[in-house]
Amino acid sequence: MWKKLLNIGVAFTCLGLCSSPVLAGTVLERIKETGVIRAGYRDDTPPFAFRNEQGKPVGYSVDILELIQAEAQKQLNTPVTLEFVRINPSNRFEQIQDGSIDIECGSTTVTWEREKFVDFTVSYFASGTQMIVNRGSGFANSDNLTGAKVGVIPNTTNEKAMKIYASSATLVPVKSEEEGWAMLQKGDLDGFAGDGILLQALKKQSDNGQDYEIVPEFPYMIESYACTVPEDESQWRGLVNKAIVKFMQGVTTDTPSAIDIYERWFGQNGNTPYPIETMADYFQGIINGYEWIIIDERY
Structure with a gap:
């Protein structure tokens, strides 16, 4: 009898260990294995995302994605590239849900209804x-x-x-x-x-x-703009949040690389002028809720 119970206990222990791996199947694990972030983007929403004359995806959101790419390389200690996947308003959330893309940083606004089936990162713009x-x-x-x-x-x-x-x-x-x-x-x-x-x-x-x-x-x-990521991927969302918060902190502290990104799209000579002072106040309200990041700018 005791031997039978012991065998049953071992079986359940093995089942629990085998069915609940901590990292198996996570977005970060796949990115580390493949070296690719599949990033959804829209090509009709300047200054956030569009194609330039050479057909290359560009825009404020694309620059944010490149910052996320750099943070992923740093944390995973491996080369990471961005694979851009064209999306539109009707399929962007389905693409996140079915695993076609790992992240989408278009002009997407945060709503409680959308929170039911995707997760949002911190906001990186407001309109x-x-x-x-x-x-x-x-x-x-x-x-x-x-x-x-x-x-x-x-x-x-x-x-x-x-x-x-x-x-x-x-x-x-x-x-x-x-x-x-x-x-x-x-x-x-x-x-x-x-x-x-x-x-x-x-x-x-x-x-x-x-x-x-x-x-x-x-x-x-x-409305607040944020990136969308798959549900219950806290490590991936945390990495993305750190990259975005670091950028916003850079804007509020006049860090050259962050200011360059903002001015490229919203400066007086940018695609769509928008006062940096207004957005810096918005950013400050968000970054106040996070640990301060030491920014090492070396040129």
């Missing part, structure tokens, strides 16, 4: 839902939107904000920022709702941008 409309349209006041046709990308926080704060408008689904912007310019829409910083980029890059304006002055809803 808000606004509209781009014909200059002088009078649509700055949501009370004047009755019957107005406003383009929105379905299943986004922008659509949610417009349903709440501009309920009198007629919302028209569009596939992307580029499609919404093109429809507005052709007169098929009265406005296109999206993240204010992305709308500013569309306006700036257009030859007739002066004919349009971004409304209202204060966004309908403020």
